[in-house]
Amino acid sequence: MKEFSSLYKAIDETTKTNSKLAAMQAYFQTACHDDAAWAIFFLSGERFKRLINTRVLREWAMQSSQTSSWLFEESYSWVGDLAETVFLLVPSRATTTEGGLAFWVKERIEPLRTVAPDRVHDELMTCWQSIGPSERFLFLKLVTGGLRVGVSKRLVIRAIANAFQLPTELVAHRLTGTWLPTGESFRALISNQIESQLPSQPYPFCLANPIDVESHGIGEANDFLAEWKWDGIRSQLIKRGDQLYVWTRGEERVEDRYPDICQIARQLPDGTVLDGEILAWRNDKPLPFTDLQKRLGRKTVSPKLMRDIPVVFMAYDLLEYRGRDIRSEPLSLRRKWLAEVLNQAEIRLSEPVAIPEQSDAPNWEQLARLRETSRSHGAEGLMLKKWDSPYQVGRVRGAWWKWKIEPLTIDAVLVYAQKGHGKRSSLFTDYTFALWDRDGLVPFAKAYSGLSDSEIREVDAIIKANVKEKFGPVRGVAPILVMELAFENIQLSSRHKSGFAVRFPRILRWRKDKLARDANSLDDLRVLVQAHGMPSQS
Amino acid sequence: MRPAGLFCPQGDFYIDPWRPVTRAVITHAHSDHARWGSKQYLCATDSVSLLRDRLGTDIAVTGLNYGESILVGSVRLSFHPAGHILGSSQIRIENAGHVSIVTGDYKREPDTTCPGFEPLSAHCLVTESTFGLPVFKWPDTTLTAQDIRSWWLDNQALGVTSILYGYALGKSQRVLNMLQDDIGPIFIHGALHKPIDAYRLAGVRLPETKLVSQAPKDFDFSRAMILAVPSAHGTSWINRFRNRSTAMVSGWMQIRGNRRRRAMDRGFVLSDHADWDSLIRTVREVAPEEVWVTHGFADIFSRHLRDLGWNALPLKTEFIGEVNEDKESAPTAAGETE
Incomplete structure (x- = not known):
């Protein structure tokens, strides 16, 4: 525990990527394998879900620090992080910690999940009284979930690769899918033997960089496959050993959620891996993402839900063909084989976009015009993939681009504010925006991002000076701040007070030049819906 | 309270006023306490030169040694160490046997650059609360x-x-x-x-x-x-x-x-303000009949004092709806723009 806590501190205390990398590298070289495996688990952003009820943790903290509940909530609202609040409030006399990370996870932290409710406080106290001051915060972070220490999974992979002189792609591949944090897994991860892979193991996803074609020359339009950019769940469909596996980009296995897709995919030949997107789909068009969301949370899927929200797997790419990893082959060849494979199953192929009345090769102008029509196709823009590119690991510049459409925008008034979490704690950073209606301002969207750090501080000061009312942690703010909001899509919604649901709202810019009365109205939103909107939510 | 700040009618003076007034009694030389434009300033002897550096050499300022008292109107006024910075003072006001103390900013931790906080007793205490949340507990x-x-x-x-x-x-x-x-x-x-x-x-x-x-x-x-x-x-x-x-x-x-x-x-973590435990300890030591809480988490700290059985209320500051919690390190703080 001490070693991992020192690593955590070293990473947390620097803002430099290279120092973080060096600290992790040194840790992996010296840590015992059981501990290192768990370190990978937590550093990659994995966490225990529903380990203990946060209400129970709060009660324990309040009791053992003799803090009244309102005072605890005020503290939490100001600190912005539950683990840190508890850490700062609850006293302890322990001066040192025995046992490594793996011991603490297996013997102390994981058992909290199964402990009888009336015993949880005692168990927490036992842990607390045997953990030293420098490990206490880390312990609470692990118990409450995320480590959020500012390293990406990619950086963890690089540290392991550097520490054991392995290619990063190999480490990335070995870590994809279900990776159990055990000493044995860690030894397999750092082994320099090329082993046979698990049948369920997906490949690391190839990701695209955003681009604005008008301002960046990226070559001839003819060298690229142009497809619609869909807004769904990026996934891999794997058929190996007569078994079917569906992995999302979030590295979750989701076969049981999409029996309709699996039904069709069983026809795929063995030794096939497809890269594609799960989409809610009807009448040759995608349904809004909010519809797809209704199928995300369900462990069991009723026939009614499958009828109401049918899904498809839209295939983009072929990664494994007849049991062979073909990622290094050019896209043109992979697509040719993809079409062959899809012939054997009724899986939808993401076709190159069709340019009306096209006689010769597409040019950028034609594609730009076509991109303007993305919304009417239910797409977010175009994907551009070089025909001669291999399927690479992660976000590599040059071969794949996403050329998104301009977002829809509207000027709205900030009416409520709440303090942020983590890095943004103690500043008002979570805002609710409203638009005008006959009776005044009606809240319609929340937005958290888009302002620079200095703007956030400025807005924070204005909010603090213009608080009208308090509802717990939420502040009602006088209508003086106008911001231009951007969003990807809009639809009518009966579940929202304003009557609209917007997708991915964020702040585009602070309109210091505008007064609240200059902001847009709900009628303006209605016009946007008519022009660009998706069908209403079912 | 008046728009210009905390006012003592029997002595006709303000303490740390935020607008120009005739007579200003200053707890210490930080910019949010010592503001420009008043006709006369009164502060602890050690604050005089700091105040001049801040507000100009031409201000009318009088220094008083710690513990010495003078009569202002009908009240007896004296300065006592607050342990915040050099020259920082609690202001003690005695009027017909009724004693009030305005702590200004203060701390209880050791600091060899200025005299330590002197615990006094009073009927009425006006205390700061910059760090008036239980999460603030200073390390050794x-x-x-x-x-x-x-x-x-x-x-x-x-x-x-x-x-x-x-x-x-x-x-x-x-x-x-x-x-x-x-x-x-x-x-x-x-x-x-x-x-x-x-x-x-x-x-x-x-x-x-x-x-x-x-x-x-x-x-x-x-x-x-x-x-x-x-x-x-x-x-x-x-x-x-x-x-x-x-x-x-x-x-x-x-x-x-x-x-x-x-x-x-x-x-x-190093502060010149009192942490949560020190704030409470100080109220206990002063043992006042009423507590007014200002500068910081006034609502929260006064509510907690009420929970503990004290007669405590927040003292509202006029200009800002919610105190800027970043002031100890804000770029506009004392001296930083000079």
């Missing part, structure tokens, strides 16, 4: 001093310049006093020059410091400690130090998010 000052020293030594071993940001008046001198100069040379940002001089003149022992601007061209700063004001962070001023590690010293560094947001490498 000697441990913080050790942390800063070992950070400096580690940086030296790596050939990296140590840049430590702190409040210009009070905090920087306290840190200097802790550091001494046995580790390496200490340089300062221009904004620290005047307050450091004022401390030296008042007889506070501080290690040798040089202005960064006085260092020879191509001077090797890799073993040096640079003290600077927070507003210098992220400006071209610090870019002259190629390899550097940056740290902030402030009570706000207790909260991880505050530190991370500033993109500092380190944050050292």
Whole structure:
């Protein structure tokens, strides 16, 4: 525990990527394998879900620090992080910690999940009284979930690769899918033997960089496959050993959620891996993402839900063909084989976009015009993939681009504010925006991002000076701040007070030049819906 | 309370007024307490020169030694050490046997650069609450001093310049006093020059410091400690130090998010304000009949005092709806723009 806590501190205390990398590298070289495996688990952003009820943790903290509940909530609202609040409030006399990370996870932290409710406080106290001051915060972070220490999974992979002189792609591949944090897994991860892979193991996803074609020359339009950019769940469909596996980009296995897709995919030949997107789909068009969301949370899927929200797997790419990893082959060849494979199953192929009345090769102008029509196709823009590119690991510049459409925008008034979490704690950073209606301002969207750090501080000061009312942690703010909001899509919604649901709202810019009365109205939103909107939510 | 601030009608004076008034009694020389434009200023003797540095040499200011009292109107007024910075005072007002104390900003931790807080008893207490939340509990000052020293030594071993940001008046001198100069040379940002001089003149022992601007061209700063004001962070001023590690010293560094947001490498918890336990301890020692809470978490701390059975209420400040919780380290703070 001490070693991992020192690593955590070293990473947390620097803002430099290279120092973080060096600290992790040194840790992996010296840590015992059981501990290192768990370190990978937590550093990659994995966490225990529903380990203990946060209400129970709060009660324990309040009791053992003799803090009244309102005072605890005020503290939490100001600190912005539950683990840190508890850490700062609850006293302890322990001066040192025995046992490594793996011991603490297996013997102390994981058992909290199964402990009888009336015993949880005692168990927490036992842990607390045997953990030293420098490990206490880390312990609470692990118990409450995320480590959020500012390293990406990619950086963890690089540290392991550097520490054991392995290619990063190999480490990335070995870590994809279900990776159990055990000493044995860690030894397999750092082994320099090329082993046979698990049948369920997906490949690391190839990701695209955003681009604005008008301002960046990226070559001839003819060298690229142009497809619609869909807004769904990026996934891999794997058929190996007569078994079917569906992995999302979030590295979750989701076969049981999409029996309709699996039904069709069983026809795929063995030794096939497809890269594609799960989409809610009807009448040759995608349904809004909010519809797809209704199928995300369900462990069991009723026939009614499958009828109401049918899904498809839209295939983009072929990664494994007849049991062979073909990622290094050019896209043109992979697509040719993809079409062959899809012939054997009724899986939808993401076709190159069709340019009306096209006689010769597409040019950028034609594609730009076509991109303007993305919304009417239910797409977010175009994907551009070089025909001669291999399927690479992660976000590599040059071969794949996403050329998104301009977002829809509207000027709205900030009416409520709440303090942020983590890095943004103690500043008002979570805002609710409203638009005008006959009776005044009606809240319609929340937005958290888009302002620079200095703007956030400025807005924070204005909010603090213009608080009208308090509802717990939420502040009602006088209508003086106008911001231009951007969003990807809009639809009518009966579940929202304003009557609209917007997708991915964020702040585009602070309109210091505008007064609240200059902001847009709900009628303006209605016009946007008519022009660009998706069908209403079912 | 009046629009210009806390007013004593029997003595016809304001304490730390935020608008120009005829008679201003000042607890200490930080900019949010000592404001420009009043006709007459009264403060502790040690505050006089700091106040002149801040507000101009032509102000009408009278100093009074700690513990000495004078009659102002019908009230007897005296200054008592608050332990916040040099010259910082609690103001004791006695009127027909009724005693009120205005703490100003204060701390209970040891600080060899100014006399320590003197516990008094009173009927009415006006207390600050800058850190009036239970999450603020200061670590042992000697441990913080050790942390800063070992950070400096580690940086030296790596050939990296140590840049430590702190409040210009009070905090920087306290840190200097802790550091001494046995580790390496200490340089300062221009904004620290005047307050450091004022401390030296008042007889506070501080290690040798040089202005960064006085260092020879191509001077090797890799073993040096640079003290600077927070507003210098992220400006071209610090870019002259190629390899550097940056740290902030402030009570706000207790909260991880505050530190991370500033993109500092380190944050050292050291404050010139009372922490939660000290605030409560002080109320107990003063044992007043009524408590007014101002400057900071006034609502929260007064509510907690009521929970504990005290007769306590927040004292509303006029200008700002919600206090800027960042003031101890805000770029506009005392001396930092000079």
